Amino acid sequence: MRGIYIIIKWEISRIYSNWRRAVATFVVPAAVMMVALCIFPYLINYMLTGSLSEKPVTIINAPDSFTEYVESTEGTTVYSYKYITEDEFSELWDSGEIIKQLKSGSLYVMFRENSHTAYVICNGNSSIAGSKADSFIEVVMDNYNDTLASQGQTVYTTDSFNPVTKLLDYRSDANFGAARVIPPVLVLLIYYCIYSLTSDMFASERDRGFYDKLLMTPVSPKSIMLGKILASTILVTGASYITFIFLFISSWLNRSNSSTSLIPFGLFLLPDQLAVIALVIPVTAFLCAVICVNIVFSIRHMKDIILNLQMPLIYLMADLFYQIFSLNPGWLEFAIPVHGSIAVIKTVFLSEYKAWQLICMLVASLGFALILLNKTFKKEGYNR
Amino acid sequence: MISVNDVHKSYTKNKETIKGVSFEVKDGMIFGLLGPNGAGKTTLMQMISTLLSPSSGSITIDGLNAKDNLLDIHKRIGYLTTEVRLDPMSTPDKLWDFFGELYAIPREESASRKKEIFCKLGIMPFKDKRINELSTGMKQKASIAISLIHNPPVIIFDEPTNGLDILTSKQVTDYLIELKNEGHSIILSTHIFSVAESLCDEIAILVDGKIVAQGDVDSLVKQTEAKNFEEAFFKIYVEHHVEE
Numbered sequence: 253m254r255g256i257y258i259i260i261k262w263e264i265s266r267i268y269s270n271w272r273r274a275v276a277t278f279v280v281p282a283a284v285m286m287v288a289l290c291i292f293p294y295l296i297n298y299m300l301t302g303s304l305s306e307k308p309v310t311i312i313n314a315p316d317s318f319t320e321y322v323e324s325t326e327g328t329t330v331y332s333y334k335y336i337t338e339d340e341f342s343e344l345w346d347s348g349e350i351i352k353q354l355k356s357g358s359l360y361v362m363f364r365e366n367s368h369t370a371y372v373i374c375n376g377n378s379s380i381a382g383s384k385a386d387s388f389i390e391v392v393m394d395n396y397n398d399t400l401a402s403q404g405q406t407v408y409t410t411d412s413f414n415p416v417t418k419l420l421d422y423r424s425d426a427n428f429g430a431a432r433v434i435p436p437v438l439v440l441l442i443y444y445c446i447y448s449l450t451s452d453m454f455a456s457e458r459d460r461g462f463y464d465k466l467l468m469t470p471v472s473p474k475s476i477m478l479g480k481i482l483a484s485t486i487l488v489t490g491a492s493y494i495t496f497i498f499l500f501i502s503s504w505l506n507r508s509n510s511s512t513s514l515i516p517f518g519l520f521l522l523p524d525q526l527a528v529i530a531l532v533i534p535v536t537a538f539l540c541a542v543i544c545v546n547i548v549f550s551i552r553h554m555k556d557i558i559l560n561l562q563m564p565l566i567y568l569m570a571d572l573f574y575q576i577f578s579l580n581p582g583w584l585e586f587a588i589p590v591h592g593s594i595a596v597i598k599t600v601f602l603s604e605y606k607a608w609q610l611i612c613m614l615v616a617s618l619g620f621a622l623i624l625l626n627k628t629f630k631k632e633g634y635n636r
Numbered sequence: 637m638i639s640v641n642d643v644h645k646s647y648t649k650n651k652e653t654i655k656g657v658s659f660e661v662k663d664g665m666i667f668g669l670l671g672p673n674g675a676g677k678t679t680l681m682q683m684i685s686t687l688l689s690p691s692s693g694s695i696t697i698d699g700l701n702a703k704d705n706l707l708d709i710h711k712r713i714g715y716l717t718t719e720v721r722l723d724p725m726s727t728p729d730k731l732w733d734f735f736g737e738l739y740a741i742p743r744e745e746s747a748s749r750k751k752e753i754f755c756k757l758g759i760m761p762f763k764d765k766r767i768n769e770l771s772t773g774m775k776q777k778a779s780i781a782i783s784l785i786h787n788p789p790v791i792i793f794d795e796p797t798n799g800l801d802i803l804t805s806k807q808v809t810d811y812l813i814e815l816k817n818e819g820h821s822i823i824l825s826t827h828i829f830s831v832a833e834s835l836c837d838e839i840a841i842l843v844d845g846k847i848v849a850q851g852d853v854d855s856l857v858k859q860t861e862a863k864n865f866e867e868a869f870f871k872i873y874v875e876h877h878v879e880e
Contacts, residue, residue, distance in 0.1 A: 258737045270725045289807035464687055467780070468715050469738040470707045 259479025
């Protein structure tokens with residue numbers, strides 16, 4: 253145990269003694285996460301609406317003043333309009349087409365002349381559609397009402413809502429979008445950090461001959477390896493927590509109503525949900541560290557080691573795109589090492605997680621890690 | 637005392653790198669392994685220092701073998717190779733403290749020994765400089781100091797003066813003689829004749845994984861009827877080397 257402790261202390265102090273290493277370990281993951289969150293709303297928006305810029309809106313019973321307003325502002329907004337009557341809307345509703353369109357992110361606005369109300373209809377379960385509706389109210393309806401008011405006409409009351417207060421009541425709204433992006437990006441970052449740390453702690457040190465120097469000390473090879481694995485687990489867990497805190501702060505500082513603003517907008521998790529994520533992160537980091545170490549000690553040459561360490565990154569990139577499309581993980585997904593971690597974090601964001609999912613993921617991940625660790629201990633390269 | 641008995645090592649099924657090597661190194665003696673590149677010097681040194689295990693045969697250090705007493709042997713061995721590159725962002729001082737902890741040397745003892753060895757090898761002026769800011773000679777000196785942190789009775793040096801300038805090389809060889817006089821057993825591998833001649837009490841000439849001649853410099857010269865040690869080596873090499 254003493255040997256493990258000394259190695260952990262040494263590896264952590266090495267990171268702190270060099271500002272470049274410290275920045276690479278603690279700041280880069282948070283920055284990457286934020287960049288990812290800036291880009292993915294556009295991507296998801298594109299996948300849901302088929303458009304990056306123009307957002308199609310269907311107007312039901314549009315008053316003449318509205319069509320005139322739209323014509324006068326043509327080219328100044330990102331919305332494209334389709335006009336239908338209430339009868340046509342009813343027909344489409346009966347055929348199930350409206351529900352289908354709403355689920356894919358479409359926006360409908362129904363004008364009621366008698367009550368002077370404009371109902372903005374969107375899929376309330378989707379934060380993208382929600383923020384899109386909010387953005388429409390702000391950009392189009394408010395300006396339209398201003399125009400009406402300036403002409404002395406009666407304004408339309410819009411079914412406006414504040415997404416932040418709505419999120420507090422129905423927090424799955426904000427977390428819905430987050431569930432698609434944050435879990436796979438977080439796990440991808442965990443692996444990336446572990447990969448860069450193990451490349452340095454094991455592969456480079458073996459290449460430099462420094463690892464042999466450690467092996468010549470009276471500390472057992474198992475303690476040296478475990479010390480390094482635990483050091484990288486601790487460092488990456490710390491970096492992931494910082495990323496997470498940064499994410500929450502950004503989420504709550506950002507009050508923009510733009511449909512392409514950062515998601516998750518108004519991110520909200522309860523203490524028990526945070527505790528689950530806080531547990532999943534170190535287990536995932538440990539598993540990733542063991543996978544990397546096994547790769548390092550299975551291959552002799554440095555170049556091949558680096559190439560092989562990058563292979564799981566390709567798998568995780570593919571998983572990231574799968575996660576954007578898929579929302580409800582199947583039961584078997586929790587038992588797949590690394591992927592199971594993404595599935596658990598995802599269900600936590602959706603407030604749908606159950607204890608068995610967490611236990612299944614923990615057993616599968618730790619079991620796989622221990623088997624792999626045992627195999628690594630038997631490799632010739634590990635003690636030389 | 638180091639005892640190497642009929643040691644074989646093969647990395648692949650068809651080729652043996654070390655073919656039945658045996659020798660003994662007594663306390664207070666410098667034993668040299670001399671041979672061309674690829675003769676198996678480094679493999680043999682790594683086996684003695686427990687970094688590699690022999691395919692067959694045995695190696696004991698003070699009667700202890702690596703299989704049963706690995707960590708005890710590590711306390712008795714100091715292994716140095718020019719191939720070692722220390723952590724570039726650390727300083728000699730920090731590395732010393734780290735290895736001191738690994739060897740469980742009490743702090744006060746470690747501090748006084750650090751001062752002694754750093755002064756002897758001239759490390760003091762750059763002890764707080766980062767390794768990547770040091771010259772090759774300085775790095776090598778730091779590496780030597782750290783290898784000897786636990787004052788090991790057995791020292792294994794693979795090409796100790798390789799890549800060093802004349803001054804540093806002299807400093808290192810003088811220090812090796814000092815260590816020998818203190819009673820340390822030293823095995824060093826080299827392909828530099830002057831180093832072998834000036835330092836070693838006994839030399840084994842390794843050709844194609846076999847010890848083909850062994851003895852002190854004078855006896856090897858006499859044995860081959862050569863004018864000097866360099867000629868003696870080439871005669872032995874030509875006689876025993878087999879082209880593959």
